[in-house]
Amino acid sequence: MRSLIIEPTAKTPKVIMNSDINVFEIVGRSIPEDSVGFYRKVLDWVDEYAKNPNAHTNFKFQLEYFNTSSSKCLLDLFRKLEKMYKNGHDVVITWHYDADDEDMEETGEDYKALLEVPFELVSI
Amino acid sequence: MMIMSTSQPTETEKKEGPLAFSYECYKDMLDNNIIFAYRGIVTSDLVTNVLEIMEERLEEEGQSKKISKKVFNVMVECLTNVYVDEDKLFKEGYDPSALLLVAKGSNSYKVTTGNYIPTKGVNSLKLMIDRINSMDKEELKTYYQEILCMEEPDMNGLTNLAIIDLARKSKNKLTYTFKYENNKYTFFTLESQISKSGV
Numbered sequence: 320m321r322s323l324i325i326e327p328t329a330k331t332p333k334v335i336m337n338s339d340i341n342v343f344e345i346v347g348r349s350i351p352e353d354s355v356g357f358y359r360k361v362l363d364w365v366d367e368y369a370k371n372p373n374a375h376t377n378f379k380f381q382l383e384y385f386n387t388s389s390s391k392c393l394l395d396l397f398r399k400l401e402k403m404y405k406n407g408h409d410v411v412i413t414w415h416y417d418a419d420d421e422d423m424e425e426t427g428e429d430y431k432a433l434l435e436v437p438f439e440l441v442s443i
Numbered sequence: 444m445m446i447m448s449t450s451q452p453t454e455t456e457k458k459e460g461p462l463a464f465s466y467e468c469y470k471d472m473l474d475n476n477i478i479f480a481y482r483g484i485v486t487s488d489l490v491t492n493v494l495e496i497m498e499e500r501l502e503e504e505g506q507s508k509k510i511s512k513k514v515f516n517v518m519v520e521c522l523t524n525v526y527v528d529e530d531k532l533f534k535e536g537y538d539p540s541a542l543l544l545v546a547k548g549s550n551s552y553k554v555t556t557g558n559y560i561p562t563k564g565v566n567s568l569k570l571m572i573d574r575i576n577s578m579d580k581e582e583l584k585t586y587y588q589e590i591l592c593m594e595e596p597d598m599n600g601l602t603n604l605a606i607i608d609l610a611r612k613s614k615n616k617l618t619y620t621f622k623y624e625n626n627k628y629t630f631f632t633l634e635s636q637i638s639k640s641g642v
Contacts, residue, residue: 329491350523352487384494384516386523387605394591419508422516422612429588 320371323364331357332382336364343378349385349393358392365399372408376400381415381443382423394430401436411437418442479545490522497545504547510639514552516612517635518545520605521556532559537628550639551615557632565621565629568602572633575607576616583611609635 320338327333332347351357378400385393397412404410412434414427424440431438472480478500481493494515501511525541532539542557560568578586587607593600610617613635622630 330487348491350487350490350519384519386519387601387608388523390591390604390608391601417512420512420516421509422513425611429584429591433588433592 320368323360325360334361336361336368338368338373341373341375341377343376344381346379346381348383349389351389354386354388354392358389358396362392362396362399365396369399369403369406369408372403372410375409375411376403377411377413379413379415383417390426394433397430397434397436397438401434404436411439413439413441415441415443476546476548477544478547479543481543483540485522485525485541485543487523490519493518493522493543506639510552510637513612513637514545514554517554517609517637518543520609520612521554521633521635523605525556525558532628535627542632552637552639553634554613554637555632555634557630559624559628560631562623562626562629565623565631568631569619569621571603572606572617572619575610578610580611580614583607587611606633609633613637 322339323334323336325331325334327347330348331351332345332349335342335344337343345361349357380393400410400412412430414430416423416427424442427438427440431440471477479493479497481489483489497515497518498511501514506514522543525543537559539559542555544553544555544557546553546555575583575586587604590600590604590607606617615636615638618634618636620632622632624630
């Protein structure tokens, strides 16, 4: 499957969706004006990947800042991963946060409470 | 050029415009401990620039990383949610820009935004903030999760989510003012306070 690589900007995170090397990452800032437009590419890629996923999928999220509209888009993405998990696939979400950033930790806890998919919080 | 203060106004002091109020403006900012002020259109480019400036300011002041992070998170939330219908405001003769002030008190930082909003939305916004202010930590968490899970939140839903998020991140009650201009627009200011103790 063709990879999805989006280079980071001051407003948008780095995205790596590469099923060949089993790397799925969203890292950086997520404060785009058009969050829906930005995440649509990722959501579409995950839809395609979900048709024939790898034996094990670990999605890594490591965000510095994100705005409200991004938080909704992230939940949409998590729901797709949750669906994959419920369909019997081995899926884990890891939420990495700066040890000094209690807001990001709290947000991770919110998502974990809302989802029925393995969701690990990792302090860095 | 140095401007001297004398009992008789000099030619320079008689002038109007920024020269006439710059000293008062500076004094007001000093007296109110304003460490950052901006008036203009809010874009996501601005958010990144403001963050860079504030990062340096807080670092210079020796502020802990934990509190700096909290101030940044609140600022990002404030700035990215100052939703202004610029074109409409401009066409109707109103200033489409927003105001951002950051003040540093002895025990806290205050982040204040101001912008015009439609007057017809004032009551519902006021009720919303009052409702959020009446909630404790657990209630805010539950309410946040409830709105986050809404299938298709409209602009009101996103605004509510942003305000709940501000209340949670700042850990303090939000304060606000509405300065009524006319039936069309009202100037809305919202202030979040972040305690330096982190509590």
